[in-house]
Amino acid sequence: MAFTGTERYVATDELRMAVNAAVTLERPLLVKGEPGTGKTMLAEEVAASLGKRLLRWHVKSTTKAQQGLYEYDAVSRLRDSQLGDEKVYDIKNYIKKGMLWEAFDADEQVVLLIDEIDKADIEFPNDLLVELDKMEFFVYETGERIQAKHRPIIIITSNNEKELPDAFLRRCFFHYINFPDRDTMQQIIDVHYPDIRDDLVHEALEVFFKVRELNSLKKKPSTSELIDWLKLLVADDIPAELLQTPNAKDALPPLYGALLKNEQDVHMLQRLAFMARRDNR
Structure with missing residues (x-):
């Protein structure tokens, strides 16, 4: 199944080729271009065209890579222990899955949008290298190793506000959306x-x-x-x-x-x- 565009989204031949190449290579598609050129909408239309569920991870300046994997709520667990709540004995009750975990755990292949990755700290892309490459990560609190059931189609957008690390770029298929003629x-x-x-x-x-x-x-x-x-x-x-x-x-x-x-x-x-x-x- 190949991406050919949709009725709502005008995709150039080069963009369609880039999407399908990334899918074939099983690598994240890194999309750059001016704001407002349809980078975020591309992920929505790829999911619609291929009939797959879309998961969105919108990156902010305060976003950490760990949040895409999971977050451990130690404060809530401490509070519940003081109140005598029985659920404190199962640490999994305090583990919140991130978007990468959701994508890895899906029963069928999904499209994962990592939107505006260049908004985050420069170390953010480096902190995801292994997870995006090996499609697995370790949960230290529970001792679990989470592996992707189906390798997700990952689309990463950037407004080119800052340079991304070379090690991260090597793991992506790159496409720049030129401004439409x-x-x-x-x-x-x-x-x-x-x-x-x-x-x-x-x-x-x-x-x-x-x-x-x-x-x-x-x-x-x-x-x-x-x-x-x-x-x-x-x-x-x-x-x-x-x-x-x-x-x-x-x-x-x-x-x-x-x-x-x-x-x-x-x-x-x-x-x-x-x-x-x-x-x-």
């Missing part, structure tokens, strides 16, 4: 809004890609932000002509807050529009 973006829009007006999409894409071409932008608008912007344009019944001639008062496209996410970029666009109007006098 205009034709691919048109396909993505067709998936989300099959009945949207062609003239509105044409003008919206003109504005969107012109904004992205500005090198001085602090944050370039992403695919997901374009989709949100189009939703607002349709909801407010904005005519396509209004995108051709931005409001003269502020010289910004309507509902620009869906595209621009900080005041520096808003002010910069206003200045550029002002200079363009002055040069055209």
Whole structure:
């Protein structure tokens, strides 16, 4: 069974090849790319396409690798011992399974998403090397060795906020999701809004890609932000002509807050529009 994309997700040939190569090699798929290019959604669509259950492990700056294996709640056990609770005699009552344990223990193969791994401490990937390679780990409190019943399909996403260790990279199949070109973006829009007006999409894409071409932008608008912007344009019944001639008062496209996410970029666009109007006098 191979991943071919879904009706809700436009996957390029290179991305489909990367997913299927990782599955064949039984290695984690490390996916990088700009925020908003569909890295997290890829795991959801791979699971849907292959008919497998999806487990999500969303990594934060405070997340430790151990939490993906299990956590031992010594505080609760101490409290229960003081209260005379009988369950204190079975330490397993205080072991909470992590997402890796859940994936290893599943009765059938699952898809495991490790989302935004670069948010965690630099040692986080190194602390998972053996577990991701050997598909097993040891529970010291109970003396158990947990081995994967079925090797999960692991998809790891990164926004490239920090470099990942070489030893970790060697164990992954890597794919970088390039920002969609205009034709691919048109396909993505067709998936989300099959009945949207062609003239509105044409003008919206003109504005969107012109904004992205500005090198001085602090944050370039992403695919997901374009989709949100189009939703607002349709909801407010904005005519396509209004995108051709931005409001003269502020010289910004309507509902620009869906595209621009900080005041520096808003002010910069206003200045550029002002200079363009002055040069055209």
